[in-house]
Amino acid sequence: MHSVNDKTIVNLSDFNSRAEKNEYAYIDSLEAMEKTDADEFVKVGIETDASLRAGTFIQKDNAVVHCSNSSDGTDVMGIAGALEAFPWLESHVWKLLSPEKDDMTREAAQSPLQGFFIRSHKDVKIEKPLQTCLHIAQDKFSQKVHNIVIAEENSEVHIIAGCSTSPHLTTGLHIGVSEFYVKKGATLKYTMIHDWGENVFVRPRTAVHVEEGGVFISNYISLKPVGSLESNPVTYLEKNATATMNSILVAGEGAHMDVGSVVELNGEGARAEIISRAIVAGGTIISRGHLKGNVHGVKGHLECKGLILKDGLLHAIPELSGAVPGVEMSHEAAVGKIDRREIEYLMARGLTEDDAVSTIVRGFLNVDIEGLPEELAQKMDQAVKDTEQDMM
Incomplete structure (x- = not known):
């Protein structure tokens, strides 16, 4: 039985799908960004000095307010424009995730396409990180995005993805559908730094496919208050592919976080590691991790450690599944005090x-x-x- 204030329940009718302000002014240069926005964005790793980044994408509510690219070996675009520029991209939309997965994916699938498209070209190693920021400025706004990232064969790219809300928000909703494609021999590092707000509902839905010899490194960092966060991305690994999933979570008073990772090791020689650090300071953290060894010759390790500083709940749920002989998987979990x-x-x-x-x-x-x-x-x-x- 759910209580009236159950933060696991999202009532979509409580949020506005259309922004009251249809268009925000487009920013040609990051240096010209309003100080109030710049101060918020820097908290989630977004640099206003363009020389420090290979490219930038910023979306405010449902409007793209900045998009730039200083590297010849990358594409950085809004997803709607990318589908017009690259018709082949249509085959990558809703390929790793089903629009019928749950109410959140159905809501996103029925909305106009927003979000970003990022691609690193074949054999290109991008020295500087790319950065994205998805920001909610309007109170009670429902931001729905569909992001596609492709690291082409033998390329290397690091993306810093910041998400934030304006300080005046009483509540908001973010539904983020993301599909990542790491091609043969490519490396994709994806660092998420989130600063959502005390009464914001956050519902990411993410899937990753890593081809032979590819590497995917995910860093998820949420230190600031958030009302309700539910995220459990799934990663599929082919032969000799590697995934490392790191998360650092702090749940203050009233926060509810249900965060995990699922990795399916589908190719011989695949390797995976899931590492979680969680601190409960009055809120709730459900820390999940699930490694699935589907073929012989795969290895995986899961580690979840948590501290409880104030009364709350820290629930660690480590899972290992082996379908055939010859899989090597381990886990360790610890919940306690200093x-x-x-x-x-x-x-x-x-x-x-x-x-x-x-x-x-x-x-x-x-x-x-x-x-x-x-x-x-x-x-x-x-x-x-x-x-x-x-x-x-």
Whole structure:
């Protein structure tokens, strides 16, 4: 029986599908962005210095307000324009995900196509990250996007995907359908940094296909308050393909997070790792992970560790499924509190108790995430420090 305030339930009729402001002014240069927007975007890893990025896509509510590309080896476009420019792209839409998966996918499928298309060309290794930002500015707005990312054969690309809302929002809804294609020998690193708001509902639906020898690295980071987040992407690995799924989550008062990853190892030599760090500071985190070994000669490891700092719920659900002999998969999960001996050890070296706790929390969250640019790693460390005040 669900309660009236059950944050697992989204009533679509509570949100507006059409923006009151039909068009936001297009920004030709990132340096010309309004300061209020720039201040919000930088919190989720978006740089206004275009020289630091190979390309940028920014959508505000349902309007593309900036799209630029400084690399000859990439395409960065709104999905609607990309379908006009590349008719072949139609075969990639709703290929990895079914529009009938659930109410969220059905809602997205019935809406005009919005979102981004990013492609790295064959054999191109892009030195600087690309960046995207999906921002909700209108109160009670329902933002629905369908994103397609293709890393062509032997290419390498890193995408930093920020999502945020304006400070004045009382509530909002984000439905994000994403389909990622990592072709033979390609590497795609995808870092998501989200700052949604205390009463925002977030419903991503994601699927990834990694061809032979491909590499997919996903970093999901949510340190700030969010009303309700449900995400459980599925990744399909072919022969000798690799996936690493990292998540760093903090659930403050009233937050509800149900976050996981499913990886299906379908080709011999496939490798997968799912790593989760979660802190409950008054909210709820359901941390899922499921590795499916469908052929012999595959390896996978799942690790979920959590701390409870304030009353709430941390529910770890690690799953392993082996369908044939010759699969190697393992998992470890731990839910607990900060060890008093660690606090006393640091206090004996001159730290106050509060500083000792903060140091331990910061170390727990600061997982060494592969693929983060140095400047973004520094910002992440600062974000963790800022978040400590809310958690404690």
